[in-house]
Amino acid sequence: MPELAEVEFFRKRWQQVAAGKTIRGVLVHQQAKVFRGMEPAVLSKSLTGTRFVSSAASAKQMLFRFSGGAWLGVHLGMSGELRVEASGYSPQKHDHLVLATSGPVLVFTDPRMFGRIAFHAGPAAPAWWTRIAPPILSPAFTTGAVAAFLQRRGRAPIKAVLLMQERFPGIGNWMADEVLWRAAIHPKRLAGSLQPAEVRRLWRECRHVCRLALDTIAGRGRHLPPDLNVHIPDSWLFNHRWEQVGLCPKTKKPLQREEIGGRTTCWSPARQKLP
DNA sequence: GTGCTTGTTGGCCA
């Protein structure tokens, strides 16, 4: 599920209740694949007794900082979630990491286990974090950088290229479709075939969709919506992409769904045309 | 049972 804005939503959910709290106990699901090469017992030992200092989200990843130079990295994969439960919570089947604080309980849950947990000890953030591409909403995301990347990936459909995290960090399947729909670009267009005006539209809509999604899904400032996706307007493609007979909110004509670049893609044929 | 699913990776091939 989680793309840029959903990831930020989950980060805030932990941040709001846990900032400054001490980790009293850590439960790990020993067999869970989300820990990959790491030894879960080390994580448990290292975090117990530390204090939750701060957190950050970048692209589809999160980094939680604890006192004493302990860092917890989380990638939610396809089905991961961060939840907050009341103290005394008993872990369920797919809860792979449970942090009991002096207050609420922080839970990482992920049925499909495509997610990842990483641990790092040291004064500075880990290398895998600092290597994440600069955010789409940062000045480093320029039309020139986008144009150059589209040329390099010129033979691939633009839909597939938008999913490449090295240039479009945080964009996932639904955001890619939303961007192309707003920019009126057909998802099957080869990346190298986009005209300069189309590249500029794509760049602008990338930033626009990121900004809208963050505000709508993760809330502004300290505000946190009660649930994911509750406030998404019907003027977005998002609310129609899975409908049996979805209509384009702009043209009111039927939407089309097809696999492109290995992912189910939804677009509005009346608006997004092939040359 | 069948056929999907908002992600990433490694292997294969041109």
Added chain:
DNA sequence: GTGGCCAACAAGCA
């Protein structure tokens, strides 16, 4: 070496 494609990972849901 580079870039594009796709199966695999795993569990739940309709």
